[in-house]
Amino acid sequence: MTDLIPPYGGTLKDLRLDAATAESVKADAVDYPSWDLTDRQLCDLELLANGGFSPLEGFMDQRDYDGVVSDMRLADGTLWPVPITLDVSEAFATTLQAGDRVALRDPEGVILAILTVSDLWRPDHEREAERVYGTRDPAHPAVTWLREQSHPVYVGGRIEALDLPGHYDFTHLRLTPAALRERFQRNGWRRIVAFQTRNPMHRAHVELTFLAARQAEANLLIHPVVGMTKPGDVDHYSRVRCYEHVLHKYPEQTTALSLLPLAMRMGGPREAVWHAIIRRNYGCTHLIVGRDHAGPGKDSQGEEIYGPYDAQDMVTRYADELGIQMVPFRMMVYVQERAGYAPIDEVDESTETVMNISGTEFRRRMREGLEIPDWFGYPEVVEELRKTFPPRAKQGFTLFFTGLSGSGKSTIANAVMVKLMERGGRPVTLLDGDRVRKHLSSELGFSKAHRDLNIRRIGFVAAEITRNGGAAICAPIAPYSATRQAVREMVESANGGFLEIHVATPLEECERRDRKGLYARARAGQITGFTGIDDPYEAPEMPELRIDTTDCSVEEAAQQVLLKIEAMGFMDLQ
The missing domain is CATH 3.40.50.300 (P-loop containing nucleotide triphosphate hydrolases)
Structure with a gap:
């Protein structure tokens, strides 16, 4: 377990043991109590192990958790906006005490890490929902998760990672923070703007990223989330095939595609700060923060849970600590008279015709097998989505x-x-x-x-x-x-x-x-x-x-x- 200091993004925590030590620890772990990780815990463990969650060295103890929930600060004062916790059942918790070592396993029973227990506690899920997500409304997926899926006891402790979770899909695109930093250095990329996305990319997204990269005078990293996103989102297999098509629309040697195994919480402003920290760990210098970034949509009364620019405001508030610059999202619209896209604030709608297809309208057209105009979506992307979403x-x-x-x-x-x-x-x-x-x-x-x-x-x-x-x-x-x-x-x-x-x-x-x-x-x-x-x-x-x-x-x-x-x-x- 070492601290790596690569040329981008500051100190990176890599919690993986070397091969020989890992084998020795694995042999000892046969008699340890075991916990089978949930899908969300697997995502969290991977980003803890590979340094994506630096400076964290394990699942949060109660002091760190309380500080993050209350003030977005770890116990040592470091900025961190979202709890990273290991929730376990009441029955399993009764078998543990501080100092115990627990084998953390994937669904197939493979030991991925050892957790040394520091403490156990019963969190107040309602308080966590209110403080972290700003709401207790069940329409928020993270609130529903806390109430209906989270186990009642949290276990804190440092981890020693024996291996990363196994993936058999798009392995060439699953770069760790260290590997991505090395690629940036090898290619001479000094300024890198990251584009966070959980949706397929259409022409407006490509134009937006072109504009953001030009403004930042930076190379572009398309960095989609392929862990857990909002229920109902397009599956990541379909999305990644779409991203691979879109990658060819950029000039060669200017843009990279890498996948992020993150379990999103749809936490709006706090999540935007979290995304900035993660992208800094991956070696980026800039992050595009969109309108209602990582927002879950409307609450049970049909009102937006977060304001459209709350996320941008919070990232701006902590800009000095984040070590990464924000590039605000500028909505791109297709202008008929220009036969191209332009930022909405540069369009004179009294003399120019703005054309747009909402997400709802796009999904309706896909469901009914209707035409998607070329100005909206690339034909190869639309065709890829039709395979996944037939009428x-x-x-x-x-x-x-x-x-x-x-x-x-x-x-x-x-x-x-x-x-x-x-x-x-x-x-x-x-x-x-x-x-x-x-x-x-x-x-x-x-x-x-x-x-x-x-x-x-x-x-x-x-x-x-x-x-x-x-x-x-x-x-x-x-x-x-x-x-x-x-x-x-x-x-x-x-x-x-x-x-x-x-x-x-x-x-x-x-x-x-x-x-x-x-x-x-x-x-x-x-x-x-x-x-x-x-x-x-x-x-x-x-x-x-x-x-x-x-x-x-x-x-x-x-x-x-x-x-x-x-x-x-x-x-x-x-």
Whole structure:
């Protein structure tokens, strides 16, 4: 574990042990307690190990964490805006104490690092959300992650990295900070402006980066995030293929492409400062900071969570400490009379015609297979995206029926399945709650945790069916809104459609039917934790479709579902 002092960006912490030491430590680690890292923890570990998170030397202890949450400062006063923490389960935490050594493993069980425990504590997730992200609104993905995915205990401690997480994709583009600095030095690049992106690049982005590089008199590094981004973003495989096409649009020897294995938090202003520190560690001298940089979008009331220039303001505030200069984003627009792009503040809209396609309009055109004009997107980039995002009629989708026991959801689901199979054109799979319980989750009970796990299993299977162009029909009770939202995100991340269908038959009608006698047993106290009786059902607030089967036949209900599928463009039923 050494401090490297390369010619760019100051001291770089490289936490990797040399090969011989790593093998010796690995042999000793067989008897250590082990923790399997989550996807987010894997990203954090990689950037801790390779120096991308310099000056950090491990997962934060409580003193560093408290300082970062409160004041964006480590305990020694160093500027650092985002907590880098190792969250673990309550059960695992009870086996640890300060001084213990823990083997950190990837999902395949490979030991990647050893953590020496300094302390353990239970964080206040609500305070972390408020202070770090400026909101407790569940529409913010980091807030939802803290509430629903983060484990309850944080473990701090220094790490000794035995190896970096393995990657089999785009290995020639996965340069560590040290390797990228060496490349800059070898090529004689002294001024480097980084472009942070989590989206495909179109002509406006290329024009923006041209302008930024000229203003900074610098070479350009296209440095996209390929770790974890905002749920629903284009997958990094498709994006990187697009970046490789775009790279040819720049003059030779002026621009480089390298991938950043970062788990974004979508933290807006604080995240912009974080991105600046990371790019400094990678050897850059400038960073383009965009409008609403790393912002998550709107809150639950439809208001923007961060102001458009909050990120730029915060980076400017800490400019003297960051060691990297900000290049403010200037919105580029296509001007018809010029047949080219120009900064919006240099356009006279009284005499010139500004042409633009919003992100929403672009996605609509892609869904419907409509033309994308050449002035907006490079044909090869658009073609690459069409491979990933075919028109909706060719996409897979999930129908997720939810409702009380006896509401009629399984009956409707069966009818819809038969009608889709009758029509043909795509594989159809029914994931009925009772059948899944029997074949996929037979070992689970009916506690809240087990019911949650059962629904997540259904969601995982549905997402894989959707990813491969099929129709997944799910019909569990699924009483908890957070779990249903998690399933939605799984399916939508598989580039398919998700239609939540609330079978809203009233409790009284469900009890009247009570074909299995379950409500009667629950009322008699023979069954506990029964949804609708002594365990709540959280009704969907905005499902794609709501059906009450009290006075509705199965045929009528199934037809409503088919018409909704058609209206949303997933199938032409004519």
